[in-house]
Amino acid sequence: xxxxxxxxxSYIATFPKDVQATLEQVRNVxxxxxxxxxxxxxxxMPAYKYLGLLVYFAGxxxxxxxxxxxxxITVFKNELSNYKNAKGSVQFPLDKPMPLALIKKMxxxxxxxxxxxxxxxTKKQLKNVIQKKINVNKKSI
Numbered sequence: 418x419x420x421x422x423x424x425x426x427s428y429i430a431t432f433p434k435d436v437q438a439t440l441e442q443v444r445n446v447x448x449x450x451x452x453x454x455x456x457x458x459x460x461x462m463p464a465y466k467y468l469g470l471l472v473y474f475a476g477x478x479x480x481x482x483x484x485x486x487x488x489x490i491t492v493f494k495n496e497l498s499n500y501k502n503a504k505g506s507v508q509f510p511l512d513k514p515m516p517l518a519l520i521k522k523m524x525x526x527x528x529x530x531x532x533x534x535x536x537x538x539t540k541k542q543l544k545n546v547i548q549k550k551i552n553v554n555k556k557s558i
Contacts, residue, residue, distance in 0.1 A: 425456055425463045432476050439515055443474050443481060446517050450524040465524075468531040472524055480508040481515065485523045492526055493519065 422428040429440045440463075447465050448454065454467040462475040462482075473484035480501075487505045490497060496519055501508040509515055 422458045422461055424458060428458065428461075428463055429476075436476050436511060439481060439511060440474070440476050442515055442517060443483070443520060446520050447472060447474075447524050450521050451528055467528060468535045471527045471531065477508075479512070480510050483507050483509060483520060483523070485527055488530060489523050489527055493523055496522075 420431070422431075425444060429437050429444070432440060444456075444463065448456070451465065451467050451471065454465040454471060457464050457466060459470075459473065462473050464473045465471045470486070472486075472489070473482075475482040475484075484506045490502055490505060490507060497507050500510075
């Protein structure tokens with residue numbers, strides 16, 4: 418059974434040096450794209466949260482798995498056509514240059530999605546507060 422990781426450093430340390438370097442590149446692109454993101458381990462792999470989940474990544478024998486959710490794959494479908502991908506994941510081969518600019522675009526897209534989701538949530542909460550005040554005022558009349 419695989420070890421449970423406490424943090425991203427301990428996760429990355431389990432890989433060969435060349436893979437560690439690639440994982441650090443991916444990590445640094447995510448962190449520089451979203452400095453306020455919280456770095457966590459989720460599903461026993463590195464994950465980043467900012468107003469909700471952003472992305473995950475994981476190292477494998479021959480590729481880096483990148484998980485930007487289904488929307489992150491759909492929006493970048495054309496740019497990902499040269500990579501093996503599925504509904505919410507893409508595999509970047511270790512024997513090819515890591516597409517760091519594309520990863521950055523995908524992360525920024527996920528930030529924008531989460532910001533829009535947060536705005537909708539806040540708007541709905543505000544609407545509910547206003548409606549409750551209206552209902553209270555109606556009762557007191």
